[in-house]
Amino acid sequence: MSRLRGAISGIVAAGTGIAAAELLAAAVRPGAGPLVAVGGTVIDATPTPIKEFAVREWGTHDKPVLLSVIGVVLVLLTVTTGIAATRWRAAIPVGTGVLGVAGAAAALCRPAGTVLDAVPAAFGAALAGLALWWLLRERRDAADAVRENGVDRRLVLRLSLLAAGAGAAEAAGLAVSGQRENAAGKSREAIRLPAAADPAKPLPNGIAADFTTPSANFYRVDTALTVPRVDPSTWRLKIHGMVDREIELSFTELLRRPLIERDITLNCVSNEVGGPYIGTARWLGVPLAALLKEAGVQAGADQIVARSVEGMTIGTPVATGLDGRDTMLAVGMNGEPLPLEHGFPVRMLTPGLYGYAGACKWVTELELTTFDRFDAYWVERGWDTEGTVKTASRIDKPKPFARMAAGTVTVAGVAWAQRRGIETVEISVDGGPWQPAELLPTASIDTWTQWRLSWKATAGPHSLAVRATDKSGAVQPETRATPFPDGATGWHTISVTVG
Numbered sequence: 001m002s003r004l005r006g007a008i009s010g011i012v013a014a015g016t017g018i019a020a021a022e023l024l025a026a027a028v029r030p031g032a033g034p035l036v037a038v039g040g041t042v043i044d045a046t047p048t049p050i051k052e053f054a055v056r057e058w059g060t061h062d063k064p065v066l067l068s069v070i071g072v073v074l075v076l077l078t079v080t081t082g083i084a085a086t087r088w089r090a091a092i093p094v095g096t097g098v099l100g101v102a103g104a105a106a107a108l109c110r111p112a113g114t115v116l117d118a119v120p121a122a123f124g125a126a127l128a129g130l131a132l133w134w135l136l137r138e139r140r141d142a143a144d145a146v147r148e149n150g151v152d153r154r155l156v157l158r159l160s161l162l163a164a165g166a167g168a169a170e171a172a173g174l175a176v177s178g179q180r181e182n183a184a185g186k187s188r189e190a191i192r193l194p195a196a197a198d199p200a201k202p203l204p205n206g207i208a209a210d211f212t213t214p215s216a217n218f219y220r221v222d223t224a225l226t227v228p229r230v231d232p233s234t235w236r237l238k239i240h241g242m243v244d245r246e247i248e249l250s251f252t253e254l255l256r257r258p259l260i261e262r263d264i265t266l267n268c269v270s271n272e273v274g275g276p277y278i279g280t281a282r283w284l285g286v287p288l289a290a291l292l293k294e295a296g297v298q299a300g301a302d303q304i305v306a307r308s309v310e311g312m313t314i315g316t317p318v319a320t321g322l323d324g325r326d327t328m329l330a331v332g333m334n335g336e337p338l339p340l341e342h343g344f345p346v347r348m349l350t351p352g353l354y355g356y357a358g359a360c361k362w363v364t365e366l367e368l369t370t371f372d373r374f375d376a377y378w379v380e381r382g383w384d385t386e387g388t389v390k391t392a393s394r395i396d397k398p399k400p401f402a403r404m405a406a407g408t409v410t411v412a413g414v415a416w417a418q419r420r421g422i423e424t425v426e427i428s429v430d431g432g433p434w435q436p437a438e439l440l441p442t443a444s445i446d447t448w449t450q451w452r453l454s455w456k457a458t459a460g461p462h463s464l465a466v467r468a469t470d471k472s473g474a475v476q477p478e479t480r481a482t483p484f485p486d487g488a489t490g491w492h493t494i495s496v497t498v499g
């Protein structure tokens with residue numbers, strides 16, 4: 001009985017403290033709540049193989065999974081504290097102290113963290129300690145009098161009071177952040193992007209309907225537990241470091257520059273062979289080259305370190321900003337301002353580079369430096385510095401393990417080699433000779449190429465493999481490699497059953 005009392009008291013006390021801390025954080029420092037801070041710290045500290053596993057197994061759901069794990073750890077800790085505290089009151093400061101220090105340290109150590117960010121966790125832990133002490137406090141003489149049928153009514157009353165308080169604080173916290181979210185959404189809706197000075201060419205006739213990926217279906221990969229809400233009216237971009245002249249721009253000033261509009265395929269280095277982390281959108285943005293020329297890149301600078309509002313760093317080779325490709329600071333995606341999840345108000349985009357090397361979202365700073373001098377976030381974790389996209393291809397139809405009738409079956413998919421372009425795509429049935437697929441028209445060498453093949457399917461189990469050759473003549477290698485450290489290789493192969 002006393003164990004149950006301790007366990008429930010521990011959970012309710014911790015819930016009260018956490019709800020209060022989250023409310024305080026929501027009010028003063030959005031995005032710096034202790035849960036998110038701890039989650040972010042866990043993400044950053046997670047070894048690359050586990051991260052790869054998480055992205056592979058859970059994809060965009062990796063964050064709910066992480067938060068659930070943190071929740072389970074929290075419950076174990078608070079239950080233990082509560083039970084221990086029924087016998088040993090010193091367990092209260094010890095248990096809540098551990099939680100408070102963990103939360104405060106995580107918040108302090110976030111890349112964009114300040115001393116102030118430690119306050120909500122410290123406050124919440126103190127409150128949780130007080131609540132637990134209050135819950136477990138008994139007046140010896142009165143203890144028996146209030147117990148009826150084995151139920152301690154005073155404890156139940158206190159638990160209910162605290163639970164109600166925690167619920168109210170949680171609701172208030174959600175309301176505050178919901179309002180902020182709304183405000184960010186509204187400021188995005190209010191934006192009228194100027195027309196491009198250099199618009200995209202119309203998509204060629206004969207392009208298939210799903211060439212452009214709708215923004216709502218576009219894959220999302222980032223380390224942000226909560227989507228950063230950036231107010232475009234206070235957003236600034238600073239270009240500094242190894243430059244002759246520092247540049248600082250507001251969003252309005254950025255939009256006054258001539259904009260280009262381009263169809264570009266973006267993909268993630270963590271994409272497995274045949275995986276879903278790739279999409280093509282029509283992007284609107286300011287060419288980076290013009291800004292770099294204005295700033296005057298100094299000799300020796302070979303890396304642009306892009307920093308985002310939440311402290312991500314992405315290292316992009318300077319050469320890819322000046323060699324004539326359409327590297328841009330994107331403000332628009334598929335005819336609208338960038339969606340919040342895809343980097344509103346401004347993100348980098350570098351054709352030919354994986355996202356981790358050229359596509360910093362919520363960007364606010366570009367520092368010119370060298371690869372020798374600074375390792376960006378992913379490079380620090382062992383990923384390749386260059387981030388050049390590898391030639392690859394994927395079978396989208398039929399689906400793996402599909403069953404179909406014998407006869408003519410359309411096999412179709414995409415192939416990509418941004419900056420080089422796709423020359424041929426070939427299909428091999430059951431390891432037989434490679435047959436060339438028909439290539440559909442495509443927008444440019446920076447976009448994927450759709451392909452299809454009519455296959456005379458005979459009854460029985462079959463395997464279908466695809467390989468692409470880029471315009472440099474390089475054939476996609478058969479050797480299977482995992483995404484780490486510079487992108488997966490190997491032929492996408494699927495099994496189907498005919499008849």
Ligand SMILES: Nc1nc2c(c(=O)[nH]1)N[C@H]1C(S)=C(S)[C@@H](COP(=O)(O)O)O[C@H]1N2
Nearest residue numbers: 219220221222223268308312355356359361
């Ligand atoms: N600020 C920030 N930018 C980021 C990332 C991130 O974690 N934080 N992830 C990068 C990675 S790994 C990829 S693949 C692309 C994905 O962009 P998307 O989510 O718009 O598809 O964003 C890049 N830019």
Ligand SMILES: [Mo]
Nearest residue numbers: 268269355356
């Ligand atoms: Mo990525």
